[in-house]
Amino acid sequence: MxxxxxxxxxxxxxxxxxxxxxxxxxxxxxxxxxxxxxxxxxxxxxxxxxxxxxxxxxxxxxxxxxxxxxxxxxxxxxxxxxxxxxxxxxxxxxxxxxxxxxxxxxxxxxxxxxxxxxxxxxxxxxxxxxxPEVVAQLLLRGHSDPLDRLTPREHEVLKLMAEGRSNAGIGQALVLSEGAVGKHIGNIFAKLDLPPAEGDHRRVLAVLQFLKIRSLP
Amino acid sequence: MKVPRPWSARAWLDTAHVITGLPVAAVLASAMLPLVLFPGTLRRALPWLTRVQRSRFAAFQAARIPPVPVAAHWRTLSLWRQTGYHVLSPLVSLPAAVLVATAWGAGLVGVLSFLAPVMNPPPLVFTPDLRNPAVTGVYVVTGVVLLALAPLLARAMAALDLAIARALLGPSRKELDERIETLTESRAGVIDAADAERRRIERDLHDGAQQRLVSLALNLGLARATLTDLPEPARQAIERAHEESKQALKELRDLVRGLHPAVLNDQGLDAALSGVAARAPVPVRLEVVLDRRPSPTIEAVAFFVVSEALTNIAKHAAATRAEVSVRRERDRLLLLVYDDGCGGATMERGTGLRGLAQRVEAVDGTLKLSSPLGGPTTIEVELPCA
Known part of the structure; x- marks a missing residue:
C-alpha cells in the first residue's frame, strides 16, 4: 500500500x-x-x-x-x-x-x-x-426517538458497527456468537427503519449515514 | 439607632474618639496652617495629616475611609477638600469634646453627690446645701440622666465627625464613578488576557508535550510489538511504560480540553459542547440554539460553565441523566444545566460552584442555583451577549 x-x-x-x-x-x-x-x-x-x-x-x-x-x-x-x-x-x-x-x-x-x-x-x-470517542459523540446526537428504541445491548453493537468492526469483531468484543450479533443487527435495522441491503458493509455505511444526518445541525 | 449602654464598648470607643479628636485636630490644624504659605510643601504633607485622621477613624469607629485615587486632575480638588477637613475639624471637635466630657463629668459628679456630706473636708464646694435630701435627689437624678445621655451624645458626635470625614477625606461621587469605569475596563482586560493565556497554553501543550508523548507512546508501542523475544521482566516493563504513556496522553488531553478546546475557536459552542456532553459519564441531552456566535470571551465562559457543571454532576450528583440547553434571548445568552441527581449542592461547600459563579460574575452575568435535598439540581446562567 x-x-x-x-x-x-x-x-x-x-x-x-x-x-x-x-x-x-x-x-x-x-x-x-x-x-x-x-x-x-x-x-x-x-x-x-x-x-x-x-x-x-x-x-x-x-x-x-x-x-x-x-x-x-x-x-x-x-x-x-x-x-x-x-x-x-x-x-x-x-x-x-x-x-x-x-x-x-x-x-x-x-x-x-x-x-x-x-x-x-x-x-x-x-x-x-x-x-470510539467520536462514535460516542455521534450516538449522543441521535439520542432522540428511533435510537431510544434500541436496547442497551443493541446500542453497544451499533457503536462497534459505527467504529467499522465486522460482525466477528463485534462478537469478540461483546463475547457473543456471530449469530447473536447478526440478530442484534437485524433488530437495529428494523428499529431504525433501514431498508434491507446487500452486504454487511453497505449496512454499516447506512448506519453511519443515518448517524451523520442526525448529527448535522 | 440602638441606644448604647454607658458601660458598653461602643460608648467607650465613641467617647475616646470624640475626646482624642480635639487634640489631634488641634495639632494637625496648627501643623497645617503655616504650610498654607508654601503650597508645594502642603501638597506633600497633607496625605500624611489625612493618614493620621484615617487611622483614628479605623481605630475607634472601625470605619474605612477609602483613599483618594491618585488620578492627577482630581488630586488638586481632593487636596482642597482635605485642607477643608483639617481646618474644620478643630471647630467641630472642640464643642463635641466639651459636650461629651461635660456630660460624663457632670453625670458622675451628680450621681456621687450624696457622698459629699459624709466626706470631710468636702471634695468640691457646692453652693446649694447638699445635706438637704431633696437637693441631693435632684442632683442624683440629673446625674443618672446625664450618664444615660453621654453615650448617645458621644455616638452622635462621632457620627457627625465620620460623616464630615467621609465627605471631605474620601473620594467624591465623581471620583468613584471614574474609578468604577476604570475598574470595569481593567477587569475586561484581565479577563480577555486570561482567556488569551489559556489559548496560548493550549497551543504550547499541543505543539510540545502532547506531540512528544504521542511519539513516546508510539515508540513504546513499536517496541512492544517488535521486541517479543525479550526476557519476561523486560517485556513487562515495556508493557507498563506503554500503558502509562497512553494514560498520560489521555489525562493531558482532558486537561488541555478543559483549558480551551481548539474546536471552540474553530466551530463554536455547539460543536465544543457536544464533545463535552459525549465524554460525560451520564447521558446528556444537549440543545444549542444560536443564530450567531457570541464573543470569544462569552463563548469561553459558557463552555467553562457547562463543562464544570457536568464534571460536578459526574462527581457528586449520582444522576441518571442530565440536560443542557443554550439559547440566546435578545442580548442575553441563557444556559441551563439540569440533572436528576441527589441535589443538596450549595455555593458554600463545593468550591466548583463558587468558582463558576465568580467566572460568570466577572463578565457581568448571573448564576442561579436550585438544588433541594433529593434533587433535582438546576443551574441557570445568564451572560451578556450583545
Missing part, C-alpha cells in the same frame, strides 16, 4: 514512517503542511492519505480541510485523519460526501500498532475507522 503522510511534528513524522514501513506499508511522501499534502497527492497518486488536523500556517484545521478537498476531488482515495482531539463536527464533515474509505482517529491510537495498522488497511480497502 502506498501512503502520503502529512504531519508537522518531525518527531512524530519520523515515528509514523518507522511504524508504517515496519508494517510493510510504503510511505511515498512525508510532508509537513496542507499545501504540500495536496501537491504530493497529485504527484504520487497514493492509495491512502494519512494526515494530521492542525498544521501550519494557521495551526487550526487545515489538515481536515485538505482531507475534505481530497475527498471531494478523488472520491476513490482513502483518507485517514489523525487528531489530538476528535470532534463530532469534524467527523460529520468528513462523512458528508461518502462514508467509505475514510477514517478519523485520535493520535493516541498510533500507540497500539497492530490495531492502528488494521484501521489503516480497513480504510484503504474502502471501509471506515472512527474513533
Amino acid at each position: 502506498r501512503i502520503v503522510l502529512a504531519e508537522d511534528s518531525v518527531l512524530l513524522r519520523e515515528g509514523l514512517i518507522r511504524l508504517l514501513e515496519g508494517s510493510g506499508l510504503r510511505v511515498v511522501a512525508a510532508v509537513a503542511e496542507a499545501e504540500s499534502l495536496l501537491r504530493a497527492t497529485e504527484e504520487h497518486r497514493p492509495d491512502l492519505v494519512l494526515t494530521d488536523v492542525r498544521m501550519p500556517p494557521t495551526h487550526t484545521d487545515e489538515g481536515l480541510r485538505a482531507a475534505l478537498v481530497l475527498r471531494r476531488e478523488q472520491p476513490k482515495l482513502a483518507v485517514l485523519v489523525l487528531s489530538q482531539y476528535v470532534e463530532e463536527r469534524y467527523a460529520a464533515q468528513l462523512l458528508s460526501s461518502a462514508t467509505g474509505g475514510v477514517g478519523y482517529l485520535l493520535k493516541d491510537r498510533v500507540a497500539d500498532v497492530a490495531e492502528f495498522v488494521d484501521a489503516l488497511r480497513r480504510v484503504a480497502a474502502g471501509g471506515t475507522a472512527l474513533d
Whole structure:
C-alpha cells in the first residue's frame, strides 16, 4: 500500500514512517503542511492519505480541510485523519460526501500498532475507522426517538458497527456468537427503519449515514 | 439607632474618639496652617495629616475611609477638600469634646453627690446645701440622666465627625464613578488576557508535550510489538511504560480540553459542547440554539460553565441523566444545566460552584442555583451577549 503522510511534528513524522514501513506499508511522501499534502497527492497518486488536523500556517484545521478537498476531488482515495482531539463536527464533515474509505482517529491510537495498522488497511480497502470517542459523540446526537428504541445491548453493537468492526469483531468484543450479533443487527435495522441491503458493509455505511444526518445541525 | 449602654464598648470607643479628636485636630490644624504659605510643601504633607485622621477613624469607629485615587486632575480638588477637613475639624471637635466630657463629668459628679456630706473636708464646694435630701435627689437624678445621655451624645458626635470625614477625606461621587469605569475596563482586560493565556497554553501543550508523548507512546508501542523475544521482566516493563504513556496522553488531553478546546475557536459552542456532553459519564441531552456566535470571551465562559457543571454532576450528583440547553434571548445568552441527581449542592461547600459563579460574575452575568435535598439540581446562567 502506498501512503502520503502529512504531519508537522518531525518527531512524530519520523515515528509514523518507522511504524508504517515496519508494517510493510510504503510511505511515498512525508510532508509537513496542507499545501504540500495536496501537491504530493497529485504527484504520487497514493492509495491512502494519512494526515494530521492542525498544521501550519494557521495551526487550526487545515489538515481536515485538505482531507475534505481530497475527498471531494478523488472520491476513490482513502483518507485517514489523525487528531489530538476528535470532534463530532469534524467527523460529520468528513462523512458528508461518502462514508467509505475514510477514517478519523485520535493520535493516541498510533500507540497500539497492530490495531492502528488494521484501521489503516480497513480504510484503504474502502471501509471506515472512527474513533470510539467520536462514535460516542455521534450516538449522543441521535439520542432522540428511533435510537431510544434500541436496547442497551443493541446500542453497544451499533457503536462497534459505527467504529467499522465486522460482525466477528463485534462478537469478540461483546463475547457473543456471530449469530447473536447478526440478530442484534437485524433488530437495529428494523428499529431504525433501514431498508434491507446487500452486504454487511453497505449496512454499516447506512448506519453511519443515518448517524451523520442526525448529527448535522 | 440602638441606644448604647454607658458601660458598653461602643460608648467607650465613641467617647475616646470624640475626646482624642480635639487634640489631634488641634495639632494637625496648627501643623497645617503655616504650610498654607508654601503650597508645594502642603501638597506633600497633607496625605500624611489625612493618614493620621484615617487611622483614628479605623481605630475607634472601625470605619474605612477609602483613599483618594491618585488620578492627577482630581488630586488638586481632593487636596482642597482635605485642607477643608483639617481646618474644620478643630471647630467641630472642640464643642463635641466639651459636650461629651461635660456630660460624663457632670453625670458622675451628680450621681456621687450624696457622698459629699459624709466626706470631710468636702471634695468640691457646692453652693446649694447638699445635706438637704431633696437637693441631693435632684442632683442624683440629673446625674443618672446625664450618664444615660453621654453615650448617645458621644455616638452622635462621632457620627457627625465620620460623616464630615467621609465627605471631605474620601473620594467624591465623581471620583468613584471614574474609578468604577476604570475598574470595569481593567477587569475586561484581565479577563480577555486570561482567556488569551489559556489559548496560548493550549497551543504550547499541543505543539510540545502532547506531540512528544504521542511519539513516546508510539515508540513504546513499536517496541512492544517488535521486541517479543525479550526476557519476561523486560517485556513487562515495556508493557507498563506503554500503558502509562497512553494514560498520560489521555489525562493531558482532558486537561488541555478543559483549558480551551481548539474546536471552540474553530466551530463554536455547539460543536465544543457536544464533545463535552459525549465524554460525560451520564447521558446528556444537549440543545444549542444560536443564530450567531457570541464573543470569544462569552463563548469561553459558557463552555467553562457547562463543562464544570457536568464534571460536578459526574462527581457528586449520582444522576441518571442530565440536560443542557443554550439559547440566546435578545442580548442575553441563557444556559441551563439540569440533572436528576441527589441535589443538596450549595455555593458554600463545593468550591466548583463558587468558582463558576465568580467566572460568570466577572463578565457581568448571573448564576442561579436550585438544588433541594433529593434533587433535582438546576443551574441557570445568564451572560451578556450583545
